[in-house]
Amino acid sequence: MTDTAGNRSGFRIRESFSGRTAFILVAIGSAVGLGNIWRFPYVTYENGGGAFLIPYLIALLTAGLPILLFDYAMGYKFRGSPPLAFKRMHPSAEAVGWFQVGICFLIAIYYAAIVAWAAMYTWFSLTQAWGEDAEGFFFAEFLQYDGGGAEGAGISVDFVAQVGWPLIVVWVLLLAALATGVRKGLTAISLIGMPVLFLMFAVLVGYSLTLEGATTGLNALFTPDWGALTDATVWIQAYGQIFFSLSVGFGIMITYASYLRRKSNATGSGLVVGFANSSFEVLAAIGVFSALGFLAVAAGTAVDEVASSGLGLAFVAFPTIISEAPASALLGVLFFGSLTLAGITSLISILEVVVSAVKDKTGWSRPVSVAAAGLPAALISVVLIGGVSGVTILDVVDAFSNNVGIVLGAFASVVLATWVYRKLDVLRAALNAYGSLTLGPVWKTLIGVVLPLVLGVLLVLDIRDKILEGYGGFDTWVLATFGWGSLALMIVVSVGLSLMPWSESSAMHMEDPDRDEAGKETV
Template sequence: MSASTDAAPKFRIRESFSGRTAFILVAMGSAVGLGNIWRFPYITYENGGGAFLIPYLIALLTAGIPILLLDYAIGYKFRGSPPLAFKRLHPSAEVIGWLQVGICFLIAVYYAAIIAWAAMYTWFSLNQAWGDDAAGFFFGEYLQYDEGGAGGTGISLDFVAQVGWPLIAVWVLVLVALATGVRKGITMASMIGLPVLVLMFVVLVGYSLTLEGAATGLNALFTPDWSALTSGTVWIQAYGQIFFSLSVGFGIMITYASYLKRKSNATGSGLVVGFANSSFELLAAIGVFAALGFLALAQSTAVGEVADSGLGLAFIAFPTIISEAPASALVGVLFFGALTLAGLTSLVSILEVVVSSVKDKTGWSRPVSVAVAGGAAAVLSVVLIGGVSGVTILDVVDAFSNNIGIVMGAFLTVLLVTWVYRKLDTLANALNAFGSFKVGPIWKFFIGIVLPVVLGILLVMDIVDKVREGYGGFDTWVVTTFGWGALAAVLVVAVVLSFVPWRSGSAMHMEDPDRDEAGKETV
């Protein structure tokens, strides 16, 4: 018996997905989230309609899929959560991983609240509890939103029971799924949730297309404005949408790829996930604008007057549509049920980055890691977002963690991996070993040249805008505390954690990235 075989038993074998199908479903469950449903349709409408699909497709091919494959390569090659994978990539790179973990933690804190709202609105849809004033009901009767806090005069954390208790229920459901493991919890959540989500949305889209005025909405969405193609802003919006919708650049796909079996077709899986995500976005756009066309006709106004994105679309425009539409209860359950499922599968993936990183660093069991890391996020979420000023905090944290935090992490990743650590050849070889689609000079060009430029522009534009204009009309102290302050805290914690030694029982010492599931050396 060889020495390498004798040494094998001292290593733990990393958790893994049962197969490629499970990985694809989980990755798609992460990518297909709230942004696909409420952001893409409006971004398309505002940036040239049908013409926007051209820069969108180019952005998918030149940035979205390349960085998706980069995330896959890092996780697949170095077999770890972001801090562990980057530490193995280069001893000084661990801090990048912890930066991504911190951003995921921030996002999880507020993302759970939107899921809880959507779940409650699924119930409200049965009797149109919002009445004739969807906006007044959402901000007033339901959220009991503190208008003073919105203006910046103060932040109140007074608990709102009808918001807080559903939020607690969401956290319990997600933490249980995470605690049961990669195969039982995470995989099952997506294998059940994703097909049901797609089915619900297909039915919703089919129904929306039968509504009077649907053609008007689709014409407003897809009529091309070819002049938009000459606008740099439109192209930046296309790259931004692709980037945000694929769940890339903040550790999710690195973590999931670390659970792939050794002889996996990572590139083929990446192409499936990338194109499936964009297909769902297009489906969502058709359903949303068909419904908005119906609303515009019912209110005798233009589609542009009722078109919106984000919370405005989900909790104001769509309840209004539901009230006007035939079979209103069915439409409401389908729409808000789909939002709930899309949010849940995405939240599981976001929080798994945090849990996996804590588990790898400390050597704690999965349940303990979930209790510590997930429990901390849950408590902060209920305290900050379950109160009367929750929308203010959610809005600010979302704007800074998404538009600056994620982009900053991805920018540093592509810049350092390409030009400082020079690991693109190593990563390309890992992808090509068993991948059906081979990456080469073109992929390296997109990663090393195109992505740093695009991400750099996105990052600088957003930072300059927030420095000059503030954000959302909120008071400076609110933006400083929950925006810049939250990002600063993430950076400080990332640096501190990168200097904390890896425990002897941690994944760094107990898991060998060069051994397969049977414990045999692969290199």
């Protein structure tokens, strides 16, 4: 079988992982991120406690694992980053791939800042630099946040040194790691980082369980509210949590699966990644609510008065816990060190999607592609998020890129593959060829019927809420610029890039998706 250029000359082998273990660790590193630690515990607590685990498990089996395997199939079969994979599926689908790349670009811009904050707080933990007012220290002293974007306040990009310089360091290390390649960069970091992360977090959870009040926190978390199972909102939250926690729908797993060797057990790997991610979430919930229980008992309040998620949990509630707890420096280093490691492994996977897409389209070397993709992202990140209004921009971009952008990209991909281009049988056959789990009609039904319904509901509800209620109390112009505007820009850029011709030295012409690492035909 000839390559897409019509000849075999200049045939080039795609980068690949050294083996299945490397792929699994990298994929888990991508899936296990900040959301596992600071989002899942609170979502569980707010949606029925222990009873929430039932819709959560059902969502994992009926939506999370199916779309994870769908992403694997796209990358594994068509051997490319999202734009290349979608174009090989059908020439008119390339723009969907570029939209997913654009969402990764947006997320990387602010995600790097959170990693930098977590790294700084690892250092702050040694002396409890936040003092007795963790909230005031975080927003006023550390971030120097000016409240821009709310109640008529303007947006400022005045540089904040203690935020901007650590952010620059994160970007330098990130780009250096990506430039070294799939095996030396991505794999090496995960082979070291993931075992360290799990060890640190296991110690953190074990320590949290010894704190006075840990039982109070766990009772608040896991005491089941069976009545919640009749609430449709709880089920929507379960599907939303599974979807966002697995790093699916925005190109990461497509890109990583494209680096799998031929004759790989992709379905077996998917099961390992999916259940490992959910196991870490439950472990995180135990650790977080044990610590929140300690804080509630120490303050003489109920758990619901100290429970929170997101930035409030990480940079306000936990510093307060650390200040009150015995061996406080150890607890702080374990918690913020875990956040930093989880953030780094996820951030690398997010930007790798952009790098891989640029490299595939242009045929440039990896270092040049990293510079072309990473330097603009780094510059925008430092200017916008490293300024005094950085929290506003971060919050808005996060809300729109995650809750609207990712869901929209995933919805478009499953609908096109199922109902427009009719490629589910092709994708299923690719996974079944060497997979330990055989996919059949049930998987096709979940991808073609259940997932479009779930994703469609999530998308419509979130867009409706943002249109009718706004978001976060921010001015309309802020939402229009950094929220709706950023998504609209990604759509325009995606269509434009899809109309550009592929370079003669690009992966489209120089890599044959039907040949293995030895250059032998596989189809």
